[in-house]
Every structure is written in structure tokens, then in C-alpha cells.
Amino acid sequence: MKKALKNVSFVFLLLKMCIVFGQETSTQKRIVIDVGHGGKDSGAIGINGIQEKDIALNIANAILKLNNESDTPLDIYLTRYNDTLISLSNRTKLARALKADLFVSLHSNHSDNPNTRGIEIYVAPSKSEYSEQSVWFAYQLQNQIKKQLGFESRGVKFANFQVLRDTIEYCSSILFEIGFLSNLDEKSYFTNDTNVTMLAHTLLIFLIHADL
Template identity: 55%
Template sequence: MLITLKFWKGPGLKNVSFWISLLQFCFVFGQQKTIVIDPGHGGTDSGAVGINDILEKDVVLNVAKEITVLNKTLFDDRFAIYSTRYTDTLISLKDRGRLARALKTDVFVSLHCNYSDNPNARGVEVYVSNRKAKYSIEATWLAYNIQANLNRKLGFESRGVKFANFQVLRETVAHGPTVLVEMGFMTNTDEAGYYLKPKNIRAMALAILMGLYNYFNAGL
């Protein structure tokens, strides 16, 4: 079974087509993997405020919701996906980490968008904890897979895989592969405008899902 999905993209971001072999996908995994998607910020914490007053907290929540929808509609719930928040609420960083540990998640993905005083700053970057832990190598490989999909499939400029001491990373990396994805700049006209279109929210969600697929398919 072959599905082709096409999404129009704004200036500077190319057209994209994804070919997903669901038959192959079904043979790859014998056991359902547990994934926690962490939409950053929420509630009184808006995160970055960008062009046309677009809010980071809304963008990341929309992408997280679409990841869940695509997992069900395209992948027949191949992953067991949980979210740290499902509405516009503020969840503490400690509680986000506690959820991942309680669920014994196979992967934890925190979603964010960037901000810069330079309106020309653009691109995606994926962070991994700078603390050496049991799953550091797996987390780095996961980060490269997600970033490659966002670059090659969606046309976002790659700013690299980076290492940082973010709380959600350091409190989860000892329990499973953990990454934090900065999905472009809210202060860049092209990238902020991209997220105003529901079809592009869907494209971003699918690219992240395919990054997860590639990671698990590698058998790490």
C-alpha cells in the first residue's frame, strides 16, 4: 500500500511529497513503541511571540495534536503516543519529566519554536542533553533523523544537532532517548507564516513521525 501526501509551502520552503509504505511499516515493529510528545510552554507561558502575533505555545500544541492524528489515521496507531498537555495549560518541567519516566517511554520529543532579534535567523535545530547517560548515543541518532527529515522533506535550513542542559532533557535522558526540536523561528516571516496554514502543520507533524520511524527502523 502506497500513500502520497503533497503539501504546498511558502516562499523559501520547497514543495514536498512523502511516500509511506504502510505495509513495510507494519513489518518493522513487532511491539508498539511508547512515545511522549511534549508541546512546550502553554497557559500563561506563551513562549516566543512572533510575526503577526503568532504564539509558540499554539504552534507546538497544533503540531503535537496532528502527530497523534496521523499516527492513528495513517499508521493505524503503530505508536502509543502520549502528550504532556492536550490543551492550553501550563505543565511544570518536572511534571513533564515525571510523565515520561512513569510511562517508561521509548522516546521523548519536546517541541519548541525559536526566537531571535535578527529577523533573518532561520532554520531548525535539535537538542540533545549534554550529560552523558545510558541513552545519549540513541538520543543523538534520533536527533539526526528528525533534523534530516525536516531539512530534506520540508526544506527548512539545518542549524545542526546541538547539546544543552535543558531541564526536560537532563531529567529524561537516563530513562530513554530524549530530544528537543526547535521547529524554525517565530520571528522569521517565512517560517512563522508557514505555521499559519493547517496543511503545513500536518507536514511538520508527518516529518517528525517519519523521523521517529527511521530511528526505530534502524534498530538502535
């Protein structure tokens, strides 16, 4: 990033999905946003005690709010809607139950070096019919975040994270590390509501134009 940067329970949600599928006639694409960590799992802890789980939830809720206010909202679901710990396997089971077209896992980073900064986007190294599209989405999102918000990029990378490994067989999936909470500039960015809204808007526009 440049210095000047331009619960519903899991079971209840699955029951709700059964009702939705029973009434569904639309072919609208379905997106699952995986809100990293939660509950007793704080994730990365940054400057002044800022927690990764809270940043991920703030961004996800901002995306959901903007989407719900849209004239033509996307079919978006979160893996958690409050500060609740959902297991990695249940996160991917939800995506499978929803028959998701795209799975986006939101996280933020940490480093012992306070000068480390920038975004990272991961895709699964295993191959499937969705691998090429996942890589394409990762590069497209990287470019949008750099162009619209001025974040530096540390690149698109491959990693065998469980949420990617367990979703790549049936949908496109990416894991987005949105900056470093150990970096003062990036930590400050995420504690500003206007910045969070701008980031959420950029992510939503990316999702709207994703060719699923």
C-alpha cells in the first residue's frame, strides 16, 4: 500500500438454504464470502491490539450492506455474520451446500517486520476445472485493488490452505490477505470507516463483473 492510500448459526443457515433452494427459479450466480477466523480465534493481532477477525467481519458486513442497497443485488452469503468461530470444514461445507460459483476468503496479514506491507491473493495449487478461472480472478482482483485503492501487491501465490483445497474441486476460490495489521499505515487504513466502505465497494464491483 502506498503511503497515501487513494450470527446466524451454521445449522440455521443451512436450513434457510433448503427453503431458498425449494423456492428458487433464478439462475443467478451465488457467491460465498468466507469471513476469516472468529470467536476465540482472533487471527493476526496487529498494532494496538487490532484483530484480524474483526477486520474481516467489518469488510464482509460492509460488502453485504452495499449489496443489499443495490437495485440488483448479488446472491451473496457469509460464512459468519458475527463474532462466532466456524470450523474450516463447515465453511467449505456451506459453500458446497449452497452450490457456490465463487468462494472468497477474507483475511489480513502480520509480519515481525513493521515495514512489510501489501496485499496477497492465494489460489489452491491442486488442479481442477476451476483452477484457471481462480487464477484469473486472483489477478483481476489484485489489479483492481492496486488501481482503485493504491495498495502495493505482493503477488498472486499458490498455497494449500484448507478452505482453498476443499473448494477448488467444485467452484472457483481465492483467499485474499488484505494488508498487514503490523504495518502502521495499513492498520490505520482499516480503522477508518470510510476506507472500509471504499474497499468493500471495490470488492463488490469486482464480484459484479466477475465472469462466473
